[in-house]
Amino acid sequence: MWGDGLAHLTIDRNRCNRCGLCLAACPFDALKMEKEIIVGDDCRLCRICIKECPQGAIAIRGRLEDRGNRSLYQGVMVVAEEFAGTIHPVTYELIGKGSQLAAASGQEVGCLLMGHNLRSQAEELLTYGLDWVYLCDHPALAHFRIEPYTACLAAAVDRAKPSTVLVGATPIGRSLAPRAAVRLRTGLTADCTMLEVRPDGELVQIRPAFGGNIMAQIVTRHHRPQMATVRYRVMDPAKAGPSRGRVIPLRLTETQLASSIQVLEVLPKAQEESITDAKVIIAGGRGLKRKQDMDLLRALAHSLGGQIASTRPLVEMGWVEHNRQIGLSGRTVRPQLLIACGISGAVQFAAGISSCETIIAINKDRRAPIFDVAHYGFVGDLYEIIPRLLTHLGKGGRINAL
Ligand SMILES: Cc1cc2nc3c(=O)[nH]c(=O)nc-3n(C[C@H](O)[C@H](O)[C@H](O)COP(=O)(O)OP(=O)(O)OC[C@H]3O[C@@H](n4cnc5c(N)ncnc54)[C@H](O)[C@@H]3O)c2cc1C
Structure with missing residues (x-):
């Protein structure tokens, strides 16, 4: 297990009386009793056997200090x-x-x-x-x-x-x-x-x-x-x-x-959409009033070919699946465009969006921290702004034309 010269366990044959106490003590089952005691690859150098050996026959040799x-x-x-x-x-x-x-x-x-x-x-x-x-x-x-x-x-x-x-x-x-x-x-x-x-x-x-x-x-x-x-x-x-x-x-x-794990079969996992790979993300936060209002975000995601995601509170309320949570305890995302709708921009959320190419924030509070990380911002009510965006996109408009 250990390369040449690296630390390893040695057993002094002249001192060892093959009492077997070290074998019984080893938590990793790394010692074998043959003609003499053999140290296997499972040895973790935990030193328990050294303490147990009444003959003082076991020692660690080699360059432990190499590391x-x-x-x-x-x-x-x-x-x-x-x-x-x-x-x-x-x-x-x-x-x-x-x-x-x-x-x-x-x-x-x-x-x-x-x-x-x-x-x-x-x-x-x-x-x-x-x-x-x-x-x-x-x-x-x-x-x-x-x-x-x-x-x-x-x-x-x-x-x-x-x-x-x-x-x-x-x-x-x-x-x-x-x-x-x-x-x-x-x-x-x-x-x-x-x-x-x-x-x-x-x-x-x-x-x-x-x-x-x-x-x-x-x-x-x-x-x-x-x-x-x-x-x-x-x-x-x-x-x-x-x-x-x-x-x-x-x-x-x-x-x-060697392994004690046997792979019997590999079953393909159903391919699921992942916000980690999305190019466009429409993320919702507590600015949304009801679960059904996520449909507004879904419509925007649909018209931009993107996916929906959210902050943690919406996941905790059961409005959004946990694998769509962005942030410290969720996923890190890196889309070309992220639209943050009704999100304050808490540090734990912002940690997950720092590498996004373009962030647009919609928030009615102009002092919300999300505006510190966003590249563009709409100060206003998401219930007014998103329908206007949808109307515009429906007419073949582009977001930056608003
Ligand atoms: C250890 C730890 C880990 C965490 N991990 C995460 C994480 O991974 N991801 C995460 O998101 N959070 C995480 N959190 C929670 C985080 O601290 C915040 O509580 C959370 O991000 C806030 O979510 P929010 O922005 O949706 O809600 P709020 O902070 O309540 O913000 C709502 C925003 O919506 C705006 N708003 C309200 N109504 C409207 C409207 N009609 N139109 C426009 N804007 C409106 C408000 O002005 C406000 O800024 C974590 C917390 C802890 C302690």
Whole structure:
């Protein structure tokens, strides 16, 4: 499990009397009694066996302090996400940001790609300005299973020694990153919305905290790599160009590839509309008086080829499905056009719309904070303004002609 020279458990044969107390104590079932006691890949270096051994035969050897030796770790590694041969778009966003971070300190940027039959995808990733792609290609990785994926990420970090590891804050990334961080004995900041790098290579991991009232800046001072998950749709994606890097095969042992999870069948999920991918969003807030008034927003969304979304209170009242909530505890959106109707613009909502191309706000209170983030605003009653917009659009008009 641990790369050459990294910390590992050793058992002094001269002292060990094979009493078996360590096997019984190990919470990870990582020790096996053969001719002598064998330490398996599941060992987490938790030290419980060391405390239990009456002979003092067990010790940790190797460079546990490697993780604290910052100079050994250089560059940025993006963990690519793939499903059924398709790379998740968050990967390109992470590459875009990773390239900026690496360039700021003159270091390399690369990707880790795990799965099966992914050679062409690895080559394609190289066209996004990467210096290398570690490709771990094996049938055991065909589906996401947490144990081999964690082992693979840990092995790739031990090989490439990146200073920074970026993972998408997707359901898979949110499962993988914390486990890998524990395995790598380093910190992790979840759900970052901004990343910056200091001249000394320290990654400033920025995310809303305390209910969105502050933007916390988190750094990993003493351990490497610096790990962060990053929300989908908050970073600009990298652009393809000529390829200059190389694909490096990464091989795992059978033990590393083992999993207690068996994938019996993969059932396609019904394709559902997602506000994350919408180009036009009409969002409603508490300025709406009744649930039926959402139809006004639906009509506007329909005439502009968009989707409806809302603030949290409307979701809590059951007017809108939870997957249409924008904001800190909802989704981050990045449409070309967002029309905020009767929304005050609380920080928790505004956190989800900071990357929208154009925001138009309709609010009868001219001091509402939504006007601080909107590019254009209508000060007035949404019940008067939206019908006028609809009439105008019905006549083939454009919003900016009003
Ligand atoms: C930990 C935490 C997480 C949160 N996460 C989220 C989140 O993810 N998303 C989210 O949205 N909120 C979230 N919230 C709630 C957030 O703080 C606000 O309460 C919420 O965003 C307010 O929603 P609103 O703008 O619809 O309502 P209000 O703040 O009540 O604003 C209504 C606005 O409508 C205007 N208005 C009223 N009538 C009309 C009219 N006829 N025409 C035009 N304008 C009109 C008013 O002037 C007012 O500005 C969170 C809160 C906490 C504590």
